[in-house]
Amino acid sequence: MTVSILAVPSVTKLPSAADGAVVVGGSHGAVYAAYLSAKAGARAAIHNDAGVGRDEAGVSGLAWAEAQGMAMAAVLSGSARIGDGADMLKRGVISRANPLAAACGVKPGQGVAEAADLLKAAPWPHPKPAPITEARTMAGRILCVDSISLATMRDRGKVVSSGSHGGVPAGEMALTFGPRLVLFNDAGFGMDHAGVAGLPILDRADIPAATVSTMSARIGDGRSTLLDGFLSEVNEAAYRLGARQGRSALAFALAVAEKTP
Numbered sequence: 001m002t003v004s005i006l007a008v009p010s011v012t013k014l015p016s017a018a019d020g021a022v023v024v025g026g027s028h029g030a031v032y033a034a035y036l037s038a039k040a041g042a043r044a045a046i047h048n049d050a051g052v053g054r055d056e057a058g059v060s061g062l063a064w065a066e067a068q069g070m071a072m073a074a075v076l077s078g079s080a081r082i083g084d085g086a087d088m089l090k091r092g093v094i095s096r097a098n099p100l101a102a103a104c105g106v107k108p109g110q111g112v113a114e115a116a117d118l119l120k121a122a123p124w125p126h127p128k129p130a131p132i133t134e135a136r137t138m139a140g141r142i143l144c145v146d147s148i149s150l151a152t153m154r155d156r157g158k159v160v161s162s163g164s165h166g167g168v169p170a171g172e173m174a175l176t177f178g179p180r181l182v183l184f185n186d187a188g189f190g191m192d193h194a195g196v197a198g199l200p201i202l203d204r205a206d207i208p209a210a211t212v213s214t215m216s217a218r219i220g221d222g223r224s225t226l227l228d229g230f231l232s233e234v235n236e237a238a239y240r241l242g243a244r245q246g247r248s249a250l251a252f253a254l255a256v257a258e259k260t261p
Contacts, residue, residue, distance in 0.1 A: 003043060003120040007085035010169040011047070012149040014040035022046070022119045024112060026083040028165055028187060029074040029096075030220030032146055034061025035132045038070050044104075044119035046112060048082040049074035049095045050165055051188015051195070053214030054228070057221065058187070062098040069126035071100035071119055075112055077190035083167030084194065088112055135222060141257040144222035148173045148182070155179060159257045161226035161249070163219060166211040166233070171198020175205055181241070181256045183249055185219040186211035186232045199235040208238035208256070212249050226250055 004021045008014065011025035011033055019041030027033040028050035037045035045065065050058030058074070065072035073094050080092035092112035105118045135146045139161070145151055146163040148170045159181045164170040166184030174182045182202065187195030195211070202209040212229025229249035243252055 005089070005116045007089045009083055009085055011036045011040070011045075012147065018042050020124060022116045022122070024085045024089045024116055026081070026085040026088060026167070026169065028082065028219050029059045029061045029072070030057050031061045031064045032132060032220055034065045034072060035129055038065060038068050038126070038129045041125070041128075042070065043124040044071040044101065044122040046073045046075060046088070046116060046119070048080070048088060048187070048190070049077050050082060050185070050219050051077045051190060051214040053185070053188065054216060054218050054224070057218035058214065059096050060220070062096055066098040066100055068129050069100070069123060071098065071104055071106070071122035073097040073101045073106050073115055073119070077188050077195070079191060080112070081167070081191050081194035082165050082187050083169045083197070089116065137223065139223065139226060141260070142226060142253050144226055146220055146222050148184070151177055151179070153177050157260065159253050159260060161222050161253060163222040163225055165219065166196045166198045166209070167194050168197050168201065171201035171209070174198070174202060174207065174209070178205075178207060180260050181208045181238065181253065183225050183229065183253065184209070184211045185214050185217060185225060185229075187219060188214045196233040199233060203235035203237050206237050208235065208241050208243070210234040210238045210243050210249070210252070217249070226253060
């Protein structure tokens with residue numbers, strides 16, 4: 001059986017080709033992203049470690065994947081762009097591997113291309129995971145989502161606090177529904193500052209956007225972005241509303257929400 005390697009910008013909407021493949025996904029390595037790869041039937045997954053961050057949330061999916069029987073590894077965010085699976089496959093370096101991935105020969109310091117090839121021998125198939133409900137909650141007038149993919153056109157004009165990284169895929173997704181303000185996690189900035197590369201995309205549409213430090217809030221957790229986060233990068237549109245590096249995400253979001261009709 002020929003096992004393919006599938007490199008994608010994000011694992012939020014994986015194609016059918018992911019079933020049985022080794023997925024190199026530009027998403028962070030938190031639990032819900034790992035779940036999406038497993039749900040799609042991936043033989044094994046390699047995600048970005050997103051700077052690891054608070055409570056090691058950026059790699060929390062590795063232990064979850066191990067419990068599901070799926071080999072999983074993470075890529076050092078400083079070695080390749082988050083939100084860009086092709087770049088991760090080309091020049092990424094492994095930072096973490098769960099025991100199932102390690103049993104295939106995957107180890108820290110290894111190139112992603114080599115690791116992905118080794119993961120073709122990972123155990124498969126494994127049982128489909130039980131559904132995980134990704135959080136979408138309101139905190140007063142502020143919408144908190146663990147992934148920006150949970151926001152829709154009905155959220156146009158809202159203040160949105162997201163657990164997603166602030167890279168290109170997240171910026172493009174936020175652009176589709178037009179929030180009043182959107183917050184992301186900076187994923188440790190990473191190679192080419194890819195963790196905040198979505199902010200200029202939104203600035204061109206005059207949509208205020210900012211990131212919080214990955215060390216201040218858990219990536220993959222929209223409520224943590226809002227309640228724990230401190231701003232690390234802001235676009236011009238957000239700056240005009242009062243966003244400043246080091247400011248509490250909660251204080252800024254509340255100030256904007258209070259002025260939103």
